[in-house]
Amino acid sequence: MASEAPVSEQHAIDAVLAGDQAAWDVLVNRFSGPLWSAVRAYDLSAADAADAVQGAWLRLVESLHTIRDPDRIGPWLFTTAKREASLLSRRNRGERLIADPAGTEHSHADPALAGQVHPDPAVAVLTADEGRRLWLAVEEMHEPCRSLFRLMATAPDAGVHQLAGRLGMPSGSYGPTRGRCLNRLRTVLTAQEATP
Amino acid sequence: MTRHPPAIDDESLIAALRLTAGQDPVPAHVSAAARAVFGLRLPGAATARPVVTPAPRGVRSADEARLLRFTAAELTVDLEVTSMDGLVDLAGQVSPCPEAGTRVEVRTLHLTESRELSATGQFAVTGLPPGWFSVVCHRPERSPVVTSWTRIRP
Numbered sequence: 001m002a003s004e005a006p007v008s009e010q011h012a013i014d015a016v017l018a019g020d021q022a023a024w025d026v027l028v029n030r031f032s033g034p035l036w037s038a039v040r041a042y043d044l045s046a047a048d049a050a051d052a053v054q055g056a057w058l059r060l061v062e063s064l065h066t067i068r069d070p071d072r073i074g075p076w077l078f079t080t081a082k083r084e085a086s087l088l089s090r091r092n093r094g095e096r097l098i099a100d101p102a103g104t105e106h107s108h109a110d111p112a113l114a115g116q117v118h119p120d121p122a123v124a125v126l127t128a129d130e131g132r133r134l135w136l137a138v139e140e141m142h143e144p145c146r147s148l149f150r151l152m153a154t155a156p157d158a159g160v161h162q163l164a165g166r167l168g169m170p171s172g173s174y175g176p177t178r179g180r181c182l183n184r185l186r187t188v189l190t191a192q193e194a195t196p
Numbered sequence: 197m198t199r200h201p202p203a204i205d206d207e208s209l210i211a212a213l214r215l216t217a218g219q220d221p222v223p224a225h226v227s228a229a230a231r232a233v234f235g236l237r238l239p240g241a242a243t244a245r246p247v248v249t250p251a252p253r254g255v256r257s258a259d260e261a262r263l264l265r266f267t268a269a270e271l272t273v274d275l276e277v278t279s280m281d282g283l284v285d286l287a288g289q290v291s292p293c294p295e296a297g298t299r300v301e302v303r304t305l306h307l308t309e310s311r312e313l314s315a316t317g318q319f320a321v322t323g324l325p326p327g328w329f330s331v332v333c334h335r336p337e338r339s340p341v342v343t344s345w346t347r348i349r350p
Contacts, residue, residue, distance in 0.1 A: 024234040032230055034215055036222035041210035050226045051327060051347055054305060057233045058328055058345040062243060082207065084347075125208050131216025134209070152210065153217035182206045189204075 009070040017064060028057070031077055034126040038078055039085035040156060048088045056081035078123045137188045144169065145181035152178070229305055236303060238332065241340040244268040266331075266343040273331055273343055279350035284324040286331075293317035294335050301332040326350055 015023035032053070039052040056077050067073065124130060138149045144167055151163055158166075164174040214220055244266035264275045271294070276287045286302060290313060298313045302321045305328055311319040313333075326349045333341045 019237075019239075021231075021234055025231050028227060028230045032222045032227045034211070036226060037211040037215035037220065038208065040214065040220055041207040046223065048349075050223070050229070051349070053222075053226055054229055054233070054328055055345065055347060057230045058236070058330075061233055061237045062344060064237060065239070085207075123208075125204055125212040126215055128216065131212050134212050135216055138213070149213055153213045154219045156214060156220035179206070182209055185209060186203060 013067060013070040013073070017067070027073070031074060035077060035081050038126065039081050042082075042085040042089040044085055044088055044092075046157075048092070049085070052081050052084040052088055055084040075123050078126070133192075134185070134189070137185060137192070140188070141181070141184065144177060145184060148178060148181055149185075232305065236305075236330075238340060238342055241332070241342045242268045242271075244271060244273055244341050244343045246344060246346065264346065268341045271333060271341045273333065273341075275331070275343075277348055279326070279348070282326065282350055283322075284326055284329075284348050284350065285320070285322040286324065286329070287320045288318065288331060290317040290319075290333055294333065297336045299334045301334065302329060303332060304329045324348075 012023050012026060016027065035053050035056060036049065039049045042049075042052075044052065059080050060073070060077060125134070138146055141149075148163075148167055151158070151166055155163065160174050161171050164171040167174070167177075169177065245268070247265050247267050249263055249265045262277045264277060266273045266275075272291050274289045274291070278285045278287075288300065290298070290300070293316060294313065296315075300311045300313055300319045302309045302311070302324065304325055306325050309321045309324070311321065313319055328345050328347050330345045331343045335341075
């Protein structure tokens with residue numbers, strides 16, 4: 001992410017803190033796309049994904065005054081959005097509640113804008129360069145992983161049944177296969193990093 | 197041994213692949229809402245945080261009201277949330293009961309409803325759109341207290 005960071009982050013944050021809408025819009029333009037992808041990866045509907053992203057921006061507005069280090073805003077947004085997304089995803093699979101207990105459950109675990117945040121390969125990977133590197137690794141992989149990743153990436157709204165059908169596997173196999181393919185991809189990436 | 201970077205979680209890998217594939221761009225309304233969120237900031241307000249309340253007697257079901265409590269240093273906001281036909285009703289109690297002239301705003305991403313607080317510190321708003329909401333308590337000559345954003349989806 002460093003390569004995409006504006007030169008004067010501190011200046012931009014000062015402007016946001018001073019109430020400059022244009023400076024805020026710069027933040028939104030920079031992070032909206034990656035945040036959307038980050039929450040959609042939890043298999044959320046568009047409405048739930050929108051809620052998760054909105055939740056992260058609302059919490060940022062709520063916490064603006066605690067910003068000490070502008071470099072933490074990105075990781076903080078991702079951590080917050082992913083947490084909302086994970087919660088929504090679990091909720092969708094299980095009990096129905098009317099109101100969101102997220103704040104109740106996590107109020108004391110809020111990542112601080114001033115302090116420690118998620119250490120962040122998860123954020124670093126959400127850049128154009130890293131994405132291209134991932135796809136190069138995918139193209140080297142065997143089937144069914146290569147087809148699975150291509151399909152997963154190009155049909156974001158397809159359900160498990162549809163994806164499994166197109167891959168010619170039983171629905172029950174899709175999740176475990178995807179898990180194995182992701183593990184393999186991680187192994188490839190780790191091996192690349194270990195080989196300068 | 198080689199260095200061991202922290203592993204990237206599954207969802208981040210999926211997100212990165214999809215982001216680069218470009219087939220699921222962020223909808224324009226999501227970015228527009230994120231820009232509009234800036235207009236909802238309340239500099240100087242004290243945030244009332246959610247606290248766990250003991251569950252009411254009986255089994256909770258989706259049809260029952262949900263009770264939420266938010267506390268700031270000197271103020272508690274209790275909310276009873278019910279939903280009907282996809283919309284949300286809120287009934288609230290501010291305690292200790294603030295001075296006369298206190299006004300309550302219930303804010304969502306789409307609309308804000310304003311209410312005078314009753315003499316006993318109560319207020320109600322009906323027919324809210326589902327999604328994120330926050331309640332602001334504007335007291336005469338004191339800084340506002342605002343409940344942290346909470347999501348309601350029937």
